[in-house]
Amino acid sequence: MTHQFKMGEMFDGALLANAPRVRLSRRGIIMGLAAGSVFPFVSGCTTNAATGDSQLLLFGDDQIASMAATAxxxxxxxxxxxxxxxxxxxxxxxxxxxxxxxVKEGHINPGTQWDVAVFDTDDVNAFVMPGNRVGVYRGITELTENDDQLSSVLGHETGHVVGKHAAERMSVSTAAQVGLMAGQIAVASSDELSKYGSAIGALGGAAIQFGVILPYSRKHELQADRLGVDYMHQAGYDVKQSVRLWELMDSQSKGQRPPEFMSTHPDPVRRAEELRSYINARGYALI
Known part of the structure; x- marks a missing residue:
């Protein structure tokens, strides 16, 4: 049986499904825009110490961990x-x-507690949820050829935690909802554009999905790949196997993947190429 490998699939969907939905009235949003309070992300950016990236974080770790507990x-x-x-x-x-x-990289505190579950299904997948909850399916352990490749999978999931990807993705999704609603109000307020309101609204939703949400998701996946390689290296695993892993994934999922721009995950070929370049640049190995 052939599976498509979607590392982090539960990470992508479970939390965003519970993301707060914007429920402001037209008047409330107009007043909020005037007061500058509708877009809290202006003051919600912070720098991630591990990645050096500036991130939009409207939610704290405790908030998203609580949201993920039921899932x-x-x-x-x-x-x-x-x-x-x-x-x-x-x-x-x-x-x-x-x-x-x-821990050796200084990205995880020593003694951090984790809840790791190994699920007995054929799914070729692994995921992490806020609150240090990690799921690994039997299918991925059977597909990987060695411990080094499985370490690449688990390092990737750790990278999502260190990168604060769940909080950032929820924050971006929430901010995008506000922006879309504000745009819809502007369209409805225009005599000329209101005739095309539904069409413009649909285009706006697609633009946010394909131009904001999905690119953020793919960026997070590539960043988690790189962080995972850092952790593999520090742990003494063979980082070259992270490239081999994505070559395997490419052969397993050919013909099953949507175009990259429509996907939450980058194409496996791209992931292998970017990891190869990263490993060479860092001097971990020569591939």
């Missing part, structure tokens, strides 16, 4: 967990070693 509990209740003690021990051992690499 995590539901996932554990509805999805069988492995009874294979050897498999679980292997995953936890690789996880601990990879996390120690992140």
């Amino acid at each position: 995590w509990a539901d996932t554990k209740a509805q999805t069988p967990q492995t009874s294979n003690s050897k498999l679980k021990s292997r995953v936890l051992s690789i996880w601990d070693r990879t996390i120690n690499g992140a």
